Amino acid sequence: MVPTPAGGGYDVTARTVAIALEDAGLAEEVEVFNLTGSAGTTGLSRLVHESGNTRLIMQMGLGLVGSALADRAPHPIADATPLARLLEEPEAVVVPHDSPYRTFDQLAKAWRERSGLRAGVGSHPGGPDHQALMLIAETLGVSPADTPFSRYDGGGKLLAALLSHKIDFALTGSAEYRHAIAAGQLRVLAVTGPQRVAGINAPTLREHGHDLEVVNWRGLMAPPGISQRERAELIALLDRLHTTPQWRRALRDNGWTDAYLSGDAFSRFLTAENKRVAALLHRLGLTGPTTR
Incomplete structure (x- = not known):
């Protein structure tokens, strides 16, 4: 599931992942669909409501972290299950x-x-x-x-x-x-x-001479309510994808930087990003002093 319109960065990434999975023989007939609305948070709500569904994963990234905070989305990022960061x-x-x-x-x-x-x-x-x-x-x-x-x-x-x-x-x-x-x-x-x-x-x-770095990133999440074994299987699938020549070629062709991070390491990264972005948006006056 892509929570943003067709043709954007999330959409291109999701369709590239689907093609690479199929071409590498890791999956068959991967369906990609767009569920847009509220800067991506409509898709996040759908993901959360699909609790326990191991056949649905959602494309996400820094933008969705920001929109969930700025729009005070009914479901925070933490309600979903982190799988992996793919690229920067x-x-x-x-x-x-x-x-x-x-x-x-x-x-x-x-x-x-x-x-x-x-x-x-x-x-x-x-x-x-x-x-x-x-x-x-x-x-x-x-x-x-x-x-x-x-x-x-x-x-x-x-x-x-x-x-x-x-x-x-x-x-x-x-x-x-x-x-x-x-x-x-x-x-x-x-x-x-x-x-x-x-x-x-x-x-x-x-x-x-400006002491500043800003890097966007994109990753994948699953619904809540899946078992540890099911999560491990999805992460193992993405781990295998990351090592394939099909994925390396996709990174090169799209000008993306490999920034693969999976499992608990990605969970910790996501928690830190949520705190960092919340502080930034509060400083910019886009959110209140507290976030979920």
């Missing part, structure tokens, strides 16, 4: 090919001067693009409240807004627009990960 992907600061901003430093100068820059993100408030935008603003000494932005559902709408100059720049996943970047439609001014991204000629924020 840094954010990218992108501009149209004919933008007057040729470097991140030029953009940062205009940002600090409150020059009316129009930013765009492809995620909901609390999602990875929005988190990256607000954290960069803070790093530049600009209050997040002084950084207006427009939100676009789906990568296609955000790309159209960039190319039509409705916005000046955007925060997006570094792999989201690889084809548009390669075609010369967009330029990447900086990436937010710890190192440069292969195939993208852009420096990191640290290379510009």
Whole structure:
């Protein structure tokens, strides 16, 4: 199950997992379906209500952690069963090919001067693009409240807004627009990960002297109510997938970074991420002082 619209990062990841499982001979006829609504939390509620169903897993990631907190979802992430983190992907600061901003430093100068820059993100408030935008603003000494932005559902709408100059720049996943970047439609001014991204000629924020890293991630969860044995079997399936050439090729072809983490280690990571994102969203005024 994909809790977000077709064509987005979760959808692409889920369908890639399904194809890799089938091609590697680990599963047959894996069905992928989208259940959208409330920035992914509708799908989370469905997952929780499917208690004990070992034939359903849900694509999720940093964005769903943020939306569950920002929207005060009826079911927190902790109600589901963590399986594995699959991959990481840094954010990218992108501009149209004919933008007057040729470097991140030029953009940062205009940002600090409150020059009316129009930013765009492809995620909901609390999602990875929005988190990256607000954290960069803070790093530049600009209050997040002084950084207006427009939100676009789906990568296609955000790309159209960039190319039509409705916005000046955007925060997006570094792999989201690889084809548009390669075609010369967009330029990447900086990436937010710890190192440069292969195939993208852009420096990191640290290379510009900014002590900040923002990395998106995606993983899989199962419903609550499954037994320890059933959970172990699902994790073992994903462990095997991670070692296959089909999955390694999928990572390479999509520009994703292998960040595999399964079982209890992923559970601990997810708990820490929930606390980190809750504190960030509270600081941004998107949640109250307490979270579940």
